[in-house]
Amino acid sequence: MEMAIAIEAYSGPQESLSTAERFGVPPKLLWGYVGLLLFMIGDGVESGYLAPYLLKIGIVQSQIAMMFTIYGVTASIGAWFSGALSDLIGPRQVMWLGLVEWAIFEVFFLLFGVQKSNFPVMVVTYGIRGFGYPLFAYGFLVWIATATPAKRLGSAVGWFWFAFTGGLPTLGSFFASFAIPLIGQFATFWLSLGLVVLGGLVALFGITDKTGIKRLAPEGVKPLATLLLSVSIGWKKPKTAIGAIVRMINTSSEYGFLIFMPTFFTETVGFSLEQWLRLLSYIFLSNIFWNLIFGIVGDKVGWRKTVAFCGGVGCAVSVLLIYYVPNTFRGDYSLAVLVGAMYGATLAGYVPLSALMPSLAPENKGAAMSMLSLGAGASSVLGPAVVAIFIGPLGVGGVIWIYAILYLISAVLALFLTLPSEVERAVVSAPGRQTIGGHLLDAGSLLGHAPAMETLSAAESDIDLILFDLGGTIYDDVAYARALMRALHEINPQVSEAEFWSVYDAERLRSDVSLPQAMANHFVAGRDHDRLKALTSQYWEYPAATLYADVKPTLTALASKFKLGLVANAGKMARDALDRDGLTGLFTVLALADEVGIRKPDERIFRHALEEARVPAGRTVYAGNRLDIDIRPAQRLGLRTVWVLRGEAPPAPTRDQLDEPDAVVTSLLGLPVALSRLMRSKVVAMA
Numbered sequence: 001m002e003m004a005i006a007i008e009a010y011s012g013p014q015e016s017l018s019t020a021e022r023f024g025v026p027p028k029l030l031w032g033y034v035g036l037l038l039f040m041i042g043d044g045v046e047s048g049y050l051a052p053y054l055l056k057i058g059i060v061q062s063q064i065a066m067m068f069t070i071y072g073v074t075a076s077i078g079a080w081f082s083g084a085l086s087d088l089i090g091p092r093q094v095m096w097l098g099l100v101e102w103a104i105f106e107v108f109f110l111l112f113g114v115q116k117s118n119f120p121v122m123v124v125t126y127g128i129r130g131f132g133y134p135l136f137a138y139g140f141l142v143w144i145a146t147a148t149p150a151k152r153l154g155s156a157v158g159w160f161w162f163a164f165t166g167g168l169p170t171l172g173s174f175f176a177s178f179a180i181p182l183i184g185q186f187a188t189f190w191l192s193l194g195l196v197v198l199g200g201l202v203a204l205f206g207i208t209d210k211t212g213i214k215r216l217a218p219e220g221v222k223p224l225a226t227l228l229l230s231v232s233i234g235w236k237k238p239k240t241a242i243g244a245i246v247r248m249i250n251t252s253s254e255y256g257f258l259i260f261m262p263t264f265f266t267e268t269v270g271f272s273l274e275q276w277l278r279l280l281s282y283i284f285l286s287n288i289f290w291n292l293i294f295g296i297v298g299d300k301v302g303w304r305k306t307v308a309f310c311g312g313v314g315c316a317v318s319v320l321l322i323y324y325v326p327n328t329f330r331g332d333y334s335l336a337v338l339v340g341a342m343y344g345a346t347l348a349g350y351v352p353l354s355a356l357m358p359s360l361a362p363e364n365k366g367a368a369m370s371m372l373s374l375g376a377g378a379s380s381v382l383g384p385a386v387v388a389i390f391i392g393p394l395g396v397g398g399v400i401w402i403y404a405i406l407y408l409i410s411a412v413l414a415l416f417l418t419l420p421s422e423v424e425r426a427v428v429s430a431p432g433r434q435t436i437g438g439h440l441l442d443a444g445s446l447l448g449h450a451p452a453m454e455t456l457s458a459a460e461s462d463i464d465l466i467l468f469d470l471g472g473t474i475y476d477d478v479a480y481a482r483a484l485m486r487a488l489h490e491i492n493p494q495v496s497e498a499e500f501w502s503v504y505d506a507e508r509l510r511s512d513v514s515l516p517q518a519m520a521n522h523f524v525a526g527r528d529h530d531r532l533k534a535l536t537s538q539y540w541e542y543p544a545a546t547l548y549a550d551v552k553p554t555l556t557a558l559a560s561k562f563k564l565g566l567v568a569n570a571g572k573m574a575r576d577a578l579d580r581d582g583l584t585g586l587f588t589v590l591a592l593a594d595e596v597g598i599r600k601p602d603e604r605i606f607r608h609a610l611e612e613a614r615v616p617a618g619r620t621v622y623a624g625n626r627l628d629i630d631i632r633p634a635q636r637l638g639l640r641t642v643w644v645l646r647g648e649a650p651p652a653p654t655r656d657q658l659d660e661p662d663a664v665v666t667s668l669l670g671l672p673v674a675l676s677r678l679m680r681s682k683v684v685a686m687a
Helices: 027-044 050-056 061-089 091-114 119-129 132-147 150-183 185-206 223-236 238-250 252-269 273-301 303-328 333-350 353-360 362-414 421-427 478-491 497-510 515-523 529-539 551-558 572-580 603-613 627-636 655-659 668-686
Strands: 433-436 439-442 465-468 563-568 589-592 620-624 640-644 663-665
Touching (some): 027 132, 050 252, 061 119, 061 132, 091 119, 091 132, 132 353, 132 362, 150 273, 150 333, 150 353, 223 238, 223 362, 238 252, 238 303, 238 333, 238 362, 252 333, 252 362, 273 353, 303 353, 353 362, 478 515, 497 515, 551 668, 563 572, 603 620, 603 627, 620 627, 620 668, 627 640
Parallel strands (some): 465 620, 563 589, 620 640
Antiparallel strands (some): 433 439
């Protein structure tokens, strides 16, 4: 058999992006962002005026600070549970729990606490209500971190914080500034409840992504072990604990400001309550837009640097300015707005931390996000606690300096949140370039022209059907490799990443045994590859980022001349990916192992595809990336074969290996050329 024809240069994956994805929003989570915004608007309505309202009904400032501190404690616990519970019952169920809990205890807080000026009831009901918003909001954040490809995670979490701070306290305070003059302060509290319920329902019924519906922890993992992991990860992976501290400092001043800044701006600076509420809205209006900007900046220049310098150092400066500038230039509202906008912008510098944390522990994203959420919740404790302890002896100025010092500490700590170099390269890309396996490639290196279909026009076609493999041919096999590594590490935590890749690369060179079998032989007790395969399938998916760049243009061109089909050891996950990327309509037949009940290399699955397409084997070509389960069984049935050298194919095939298929390509762009040569050889042979 002739050696390889039509060898082309390597092509990396490129997403087929929807409008939402172009703006960094995962499309299936879109309504989650909308619902989160409405929920947090409702939650933020009270933020700018609850403290002064309670002062008016006889509650003293120290009691208010204590109530807010207790609220912060329960919010911290709720934030921690958001990640742990997402592992156990799924993010969607966690969000439901947060919504119901918030609504019930808000009713108790208003009817039996505020309306009756009963401080003990206020403390209990407001404290318990503190569990609500973190469970809802951070449950959604875990969903985002689980469902979003790493290289787009910075932008996705940027949109999360856009929606989060857009409501609390930005639009919430803005809403209150108009509602209070119309219906009064107490009635405005009730309106906030309606907004929370509306937002919760929009999110929970609007999200179409399926990742967050089920538990994130593998089946069989005990609840206690999952809960303990969400704490123990702090010393197993100390950088996650450092990240939690940085996150705690991030919004500490925000929560502290809500206690004493209303009084400072209305009594010391001389603004009206409405002016203060609008200033607060302007501060966080700036924050929500910079949340998006710093999400993108973090993806481009590095998450760690953005957090340290734009967040930590920036906040240290801006928190001083927001106190000293209005205090020096009293009555100058526009200047107060300017420094307030700067403060809101620098708070957003911490946004990439939400992408950093799950990347510090990619095999335990739920636990890592628990640590992040714990830090976020603890922020609502730290901020009021600083006020409660120091505002008496040091005054407002002293509290401001404490916050500034904390921000500088967070900047130093953030510099220690280094990722492995290969992860950094995989998630931070230069403008106009894409990353494949950690290497930067020019985005248009192979797609400067359409596939060379004219090579087919001169040949008499004796080919009617082209069948394709999925992983390594349509989608990058790195998705499966990562799922396999995660599953293996759960079964045998002693296996290092270096050991995994060493065996993986060796088996790729051989190309004659399944990778789960090989890994089980090396690392799993009893060589139980069925267990390893089952666990791998729970983590295996093809994000949009794993679609090879050459697939859609080549398949679209070929579909105008041939029937196309897919033969793959996959199931619903494959259908979902093909539907998402607009590929399903290009195939005449989809022979998926989970649906057919037969797996490659069993020849019957190939025969099933031929029967469905009603095309004989002699007029069919099969393109796949493995010799053992793709090329050899297809050849035994009489199909002509094209070996696609990528994914799990050996990086340096031997001459004997190259002699096995009828043709070899390293990009589907070379497939039309390979087909034309196969046709010609067939025609000549028949002549």
